[in-house]
Amino acid sequence: MKNSSAYIELLKIFPPRPITAEEELTATQKAIDSLLDKGELTPDERDYLNVLGTLVYEYEQTLEPIPDIYGIELLKALIEEFELRPKDLVPIFKTESIVSDILHEKRQLTTEHIQKLAEFFSVSPAVFFPMHKVVCNTA
Template sequence: MANFKAPSDFYLRLVTEFPPRPIQDEALLQATQERINQVLSNPLNDDARDYLRVLGMLIYEYEEQTEVFPKLTDEERIQALQEDSVD
């Protein structure tokens, strides 16, 4: 582990105050988004950016698992593409 960097006290404080956990429901999603906003309201250093990256990945993973996209027929898909090209 040549590139392992021990976590700073600041990073440990971030993780202790709001531990990154897999998001299982909308309540934890909202809490995670609020935590991101709290961190962003202060000057960012490398530790804060690393922490935000972890929280962002958890949100992305949750949204990938829960977002439902409607199934479109081929005709509906073509129509939607045609509408987009007109705009």
């Protein structure tokens, strides 16, 4: 087992512990970011980064999964998250009545709407479409 002083110093700066709360997750992510910002990592730094990454992964496995929402349901969630009102989306949909029809699922999102929404919310247009599972047949 390796026991280099550089690794010990990393442990002193930010001792890795199991993550049990969001604050601990944020602190661990900051430690990870500071390492990644360095660019080229030493073997000790890579090992330490691996430990921190494992702790983050283990914590995230305990969280509730994010539901697979897309389309109008995703739009509703984004509106709520950004605390928007339907009239805030008029530049995208042209009229408040179209916004209302879409939110009440009387109309569907068009490709143009999706492109404009993606730009507005700074997300990929792909998030508005259902995720397709790829099945590989290895036989």
